[in-house]
Amino acid sequence: MQTHVLVAHPAFPPVQVRGMEARVIGHDANWLRLRWRIEGSAGLVVPAFAGKGRADELWKTTCFEAFLQPEGGSAYVELNLSPSERWAAYDFTAPREGMSERAMPREPDCTMRQGSSFAIFDAAIPAAGLPNAVCNLGLTAVIEEDGGVKSYWALAHGAEHPDFHDPACFKAQLAAPPGA
Template sequence: MFLRPHPDSPSPVTRIEVEMLREAPDLLTLIYSIFGDLEGVSFPPAQASARTDDLWKHTCFEVFLGAEQGYCEYNFSPSSQWAAYRFDGHRAGMRDAPTADPSIEWRTDDGGGVLSVTLRLPPDVTGWLGLSAIIEDTNGNRSFWALAHPAGAPDFHHAACFAAELPPAG
């Protein structure tokens, strides 16, 4: 799957691809591959993996999972920090979501960068999901990438962004 940049946010990144693997009913692996002028991207430095708020203010990768009641949002930084939130509705009732620490690996090579994440899925996921990324350039500007964008300002919480389905467990 390919993420599309929001039309109002130029970026040194030219392409973001996401692969999803579901090895078990409660495990999801996401592999975000980014391409372009990575020297123009600001990547947070490596840190100990820990739950951390406000990751969206810098380069990070996200998944939104539809649930029986509301939805969940997960943020993953190349630094190895992460966040997990639960919402009752569109940006309503935000709270930390209980979850096991995800496994996060970041690497770069001449062709691009790859962030691999494995996380435990909540038991009430419905199958609909949104994939997104925020890319901060070296000047502090952010671009917003998603499977789909609603009209207007970027809003990854909007129902239009839940444009994919979980792969079957295999």
């Protein structure tokens, strides 16, 4: 699977984080598996373990996000995935419009591993809770470092301020799962 380099929004540079990559590591009829790798993670603020469950406002600290927009439409799905194991899923009818909670058949699985100079965040999202189509894909992250410094990472940024809902961020493509 292809590795995508994420870039920090220039208005919010990181302090110690030197780079980030995201990739789809698996996609079948059961799961969409995503991985983010953070280089320079010594000062990374990782939310405390909270156990599985839905939660809002995960983006206020270190959080990983995916946006899936079926090709040819304006509606999309937003997934927020936290190292705390909390998660959220929303439907939007258009950029930042018509937000509603998205039903999921089961909870995503999330794990965070930290090395001496890098961290890896893995997420497995139930495919039955996602669009069953070819999608434009946005892979993003909010990274908090010591001292409350936050940086906003995406495949691309299309605005003066960070906005992961901007279609300019949906630069990757995700094939429909096998058998779709």
